[in-house]
Ligand code: C2E
């Protein structure tokens with residue numbers, strides 16, 4: 584076991600050094616990127632299985648780096664959270680998404696991911712209200728996606744902020760449910776509008792009876808609590824059939840569409 588451990592370390596060392604270097608470069612450039620307008624929003628449609636209509640578009644940020652090309656948010660969001668730049672970036676995402684949504688038909692709402700750090704920042708609620716007002720977007724057409732990490736530490740503060748947002752008419756979704764510190768208790772503490780079942784449980788669920796059981800359980804819980812459930816990561820018709828039978832109310836995933844620029848969705852959705 585010891586030699587195995589050593590091999591593992593030797594194997595990963597060069598890769599880690601490279602990642603550390605890439606990290607330093609990105610960290611320095613992240614600040615300029617906002618000013619240079621290098622960020623853009625892609626959108627992934629969410630299908631309502633009841634009506635068979637797309638009801639929501641999830642905004643997913645992209646960094647089009649002049650040299651590195653398209654950088655995935657998994658690479659720069661954690662960095663932006665460490666440096667605090669997530670506040671500025673998150674506000675830009677919110678503004679852009681609400682601007683886009685206000686141009687869409689009333690049948691569509693937009694979902695925006697909110698970092699735990701952003702949620703807890705002093706001015707978050709007033710920022711959301713200001714952006715809704717400036718874009719003339721009705722609050723119920725904005726859905727904020729919160730992960731459980733935002734609720735672990737000082738959950739009281741987080742729930743207070745969420746309650747203020749919800750009192751203003753904004754919808755709140757619990758993202759990545761079924762992973763990490765997943766706790767059913769959060770669902771008792773706050774009236775979420777939506778549960779998003781993490782793709783690690785959904786993708787391949789037709790080949791894994793345990794995953795399938797979890798998906799069915801979460802969908803049943805959602806139905807019992809009158810909370811809608813979106814199955815993320817539906818890549819094949821097999822998974823679509825499974826989550827439909829499980830009782831999920833919505834689906835999202837490559838089977839329907841990858842995240843794309845809004846203009847690419849316009850013809851398909853009749854926007
Ligand atoms: P997320 O919120 O869970 O978003 C879903 C991710 O799964 C997206 O990755 C999406 O492209 C990917 N995905 C969707 N359907 C499928 C599928 O069928 N198969 C597979 N393999 N993947 C699928 P993306 O766009 O790379 O974003 C990664 C994460 O970065 C997001 O996970 C979210 O946590 C974070 N993120 C993205 N945009 C923002 C943002 O504006 N603000 C914040 N705070 N975080 C963001």
Ligand code: CA
Nearest residue numbers: 641696728758
């Ligand atoms: Ca999300």
Ligand code: CA
Nearest residue numbers: 758759779815
């Ligand atoms: Ca998710």
Ligand code: CA
Nearest residue numbers: 758759781782
């Ligand atoms: Ca995720």
